[in-house]
Amino acid sequence: MSDAVAEVIQSSTTLFVCQCYELDCAPPLGSLVRASSGPIEVIAAVSMAETSSIDSGRRPVAIGDGKQTFEDIKQSNPHLAQLFTTSFQAIVVGYRAGDDYFRYLPPMPVPIHTPVYLCNNQEIAEFTSSLTFLDLIYSASTSPLREELLAAFIRTAGRARGEDGEFLAQAGRQAVVLMRKEPAQLWRLLEMLKS
Secondary structure: OOOOOEEEEEEOOOEEEEEEOOOOOOOOOOOEEEEEEOOEEEEEEEEEEEEEEOOOOOOOOOOOOOOOOHHHHHHHOOOHHHHEEEEEEEEEEEEEEOOEEEOOOOOOOOOOOOEEEEOOHHHHHHHOOOOOOHHHHHHHOOOOOHHHHHHHHHHHHHHHOOOOHHHHHHHHHHHHHHOOOOHHHHHHHHHHHHO
């Protein structure tokens, strides 16, 4: 088993918020993550990430001189990791109980302080063998550009499945049904899937 990347700090049956163990090391947008909730393992899609001050009343200020790289600034200011935190939000898309995957909301939220792991390619391929959960990703996102999240998820899952052309076609068909009343957003999503 790989190392956990984060810990749950806020949780509901529809989403959870995680604090990363390392600064600036959030999973990519659209990645699948997993966290245990009693006898089940909840599966969620990363929908947003941010790095912010641990003190919400203090806004960061520029400390570079324009000639340093980000790595130079981090090396000369090792205390930054104590002043900032990286977190991400993940939309729950299903769960696994034993060897079976369920592509709907779990019966209970993930407990606070539960470690969160990135799903590996095999887990992604198994979970995405059916795409009945895509509406959970699309409808749960509060972003005005939620088609970006859906496209990021489909591209990430496609790569994990070895650039499976049939998977991408199936996901595109599912998106057409899901977004039929939003032609501009559907067009944008399909364009993003081409690249």
